[in-house]
Amino acid sequence: MDTGSTSNNVQPLPTLDCLELRTHPQRGRGVFTREPIPKGTLVHISPVLLFGAEEYSRHGKFTQLDHYTYCWKGGCFALALGLGSMFNHEPFGQENIGFVRDMHNEFIKYTALRDIAAGEELCICYGPNVWFDVITEVANKNSSAQQQRQSMSEKAEEDDNGTNFLRCFDL
């Protein structure tokens, strides 16, 4: 797949045609692959819809948007369009997809962090401070929010990073 680059105000938006949405009883919709994906593959690019800081703090954060938005520069929040809002969460170190925010071009790139097998769900890590009871497929167990927060805060202390990546990780 051509990873593409921005030129003459044209941004290719490559995506793999082996991706599909499936619904998990607890995690809801998620992104799965029908075919193996090698480590390093650019899986998807999501353009974002930006909300200003004031608009978001007055309105957006009281809506469904707050389950989906990424922190953006200048206190703004961004809704990832395309598949970007459909990636479910795995705790740090268990996610198989990494993401990078391109603040200038207003999109997010999602890349395979390891070889991913056919049938696997593609998950990002939202960070240590998630707002729901985490169901983790990798460990094949349902951990309570409290257990999850504790283990993630220990990890965050080790990494000296106590932020929520989905909301507060500037690149």
Ligand SMILES: C[S@@+](CC[C@H](N)C(=O)[O-])C[C@H]1O[C@@H](n2cnc3c(N)ncnc32)[C@H](O)[C@@H]1O
């Ligand atoms: C960005 S959305 C992901 C797409 C969502 N599953 C859907 O169907 O719209 C984030 C929401 O997905 C759910 N979710 C994501 N990862 C999860 C996990 N590991 N365990 C439980 N729920 C999860 C939570 O409800 C969370 O608020």
